[in-house]
Amino acid sequence: MTRYSVERFRAAVFHMYLRVAVAVTFPLSVLYFLFVATPDKGGVPFAFALFAAWLKWRTRHDSEESLRYAGWFLLMLMCLMLYGTYVSNEKLHQEVWMMIFPIAFAPIVAERERIIWIVVGALSLSAVSMLRLEPLTLMSTFVFLSAYLTLGLITMMLVRHNEQNIERLAHLTITDPLTRTFNRGYLKEVMASEINRCRRGGQALTVIMLDIDHFKMFNDTYGHLFGDSVLEQVAESLMKSAQRAGDYVFRYGGEEFCILTSGLDRDESWQFTEKLRLSIYALNIENRQSPHRRLTASAGFWCVTELDEITTSALLLNADNALYRAKEAGRDRVVDFEDIPTAEKTGSTRLQGSPA
Template sequence: MLALSVAVVAHQDQRDGMRYWAAGLGVHIASYVFLSQVGNLGQFAGLLVVIVLRASAWALFAEGLFEFYRRRAPRLLIWGPVVAETVAFVLLFELATYRSLVVSLISLFQGGLVLQLMLQTRRHTPGRGQYFLMTGLVMAMALLSFRVLEVMRTGLVGMLDTTGSNPVQVISLLGALVTLILLSIGFVLMSKDRSDDQNRQLATQDELTGLANRRHLNHVLAQEWARFKRSGQPFALVMIDIDHFKLYNDHYGHPAGDACLRQIAEVIQSGMRRAGDLAARYGGEEFLLILPNTQAQDGLRLAEAVRQSVEQLNLPHAKSPLGRLTVSLGVAAMADAHYVDASGLLSAADAALYIAKQEGRNRVRLAQTGKHTASAPGKLVQLVWHSSYDSGYAVMDTHHRKLFAEANDILGLILSGQNAASLADRMDAFVVDIGEHFLEEEVLLFQSAYPAAAEHAQLHRELLAQGHALVAQFKSGRLLIGDLFVYLTQEVVARHILSADREFITFLHTKV
């Protein structure tokens, strides 16, 4: 039943050693069947089969454990004792006492091999199943040692004596039964514990890079924020972005891009020196470090070390101005400013990263320090209205200036750590205002018989859809301030105001 139970729970698609273990149990149990038939089979043939089966059972147990730990099995050490026991039995058959001693000592060697593997890997084995297994192994070796001592003391051959019951035989049989139960329970629990541990890792690790995933990142960030509020222990965040990664992907292909992400992740993880430090994949080519009990300068030093380590990889990047892969980093520390919640600190790190990229990439920048509140928003990232943006049409220019002012208010509130719910309302209102401006502009587009009115209106719909998407990202906690800034500067200002609107204004001037 034990062997059948283990075989049933064995994973057909995994190299977890369970099938070896089930086979070992089955072979070990078969040895007892043959032991009971020694009288019918003959002493030599019957006991030879028993010896071979029990030695093979130990070998299968060892194979199962080596497979479980994903280590190369030393076949000579595992199966050599099976041959040795067989040869010893044949040569010493007429000398029962010596035969029993040699066979027991070889079995002790087999058990010791398995126990040594368990002791070497115990620190890397999750759960308590390993302790059941080690207890069973120690009991098995204790029984074998007891049998050796009893044979040496009395000359009785113990379990291989089938003519009747004696103390050695009774103790050995009962002990063997308990040992098999402990070994089987232990191995099944070990397999379950590892499966549970793997499931926990899947729930908290990014599949591609092996770093913490976004879900685990949010959990740890909330914990650090709670610790800061409770005890005042500072912490720092480092936001990392791979420079020109989209160009890298387009040029070298997505498989190379995935390999690049894994290499960068390894460099980042190797820089985490303390047990509490967390490296996570934030999304795409962005990573985030959470550094407990860390001041700004310490965070800067670690960030610079990561930047240099990536640069020293010398990974070719044909589309980068530097010709190699680099990263930009933004650092923000809780001890250097006041934020309403953790998202404010995260936004500050993101804003510092954006500044690093704007200044040329491949550098580290520290977020603005000082006290930030909702009534005094930070000015780290702002849109600046230039006179060149004026169209000459007062109504249109007034709308544009109003949208600039609203955008700057939102950027400042994000940096100051404003309450997420009220910020979401502000962003909703901002997108509504953009939509109303577009509607009023479209009335003028079609009334003036502008030839590209339909294309211009389509651009409005695209920009409005992007705005709604950014609001949705913010509400789900996935919005980066850099993405919002790019939307405002490149899409709304450059693509719409300075390009599409400028063409429309030029058309209007020709009609006057």
């Protein structure tokens, strides 16, 4: 989630750049044509404006996917910058062109790509500065590049600091403060993403609903502070057991947790759910109100292989129905939704075609 938040930030900045590029370079090309005696008479900024307008149209419905065009935008921007540096004179100060590029590339490319862009920019500026009709002196070139690199490094540091703040805020918005699992608000977003991913990859998706048995009586007996401590231990146990790529643990509410996993068949899903249940049993926490005299949990799951018509509501509803059957059967057990008689699960599958 934090990675996606940063990518959304980069995409938003990229879209803003495209709007600014279109709004600025069209009038700029007209001004150059009318008032500034450049060799191209405004043709280069006009071509760049057309390219930016095309990119803006091409990415109008995209979000993070639009970032795949960021490299092309930066390449064209660097060509505009180099041309501006080449034709600079007392009216077109090359420092202005130098300042554009670092501010442009840093917020819209990944961290590992920024060093590449700043080095490419420095080498290109050096080459163009030496090829000018009035080439810079060695000292002027050194000062010019030092200023460019300094500006670039400062910009990258500020952008990275901003991204870290975005990551922290994103983490806080999706995390349950007590158990440090994902919260319920993030659940449907992940489920929708996992349904699409598993559908494309032909994988099964399993939803598990797990509830601590007799937890209300546990709180009444031992106190809510100790109950909170137990919730933390249970959550830690679940996260330790669900460490595969594609495993997610959510606090669904109170003492109920939801776990998503993918790539497992029905038997493997049952074994995985049983592993989660046994991990809580292995905590060996006393619960005098339970028939088992220790903390136990019940769980229900649904493993779905055909995801074409499935919705998040149906997944949650049917897994919760399996959990209800586990509690009805005596608790401290796992129930597979597919093992529930068809007549008894008609009501639960009714929502499969409803909106998520």
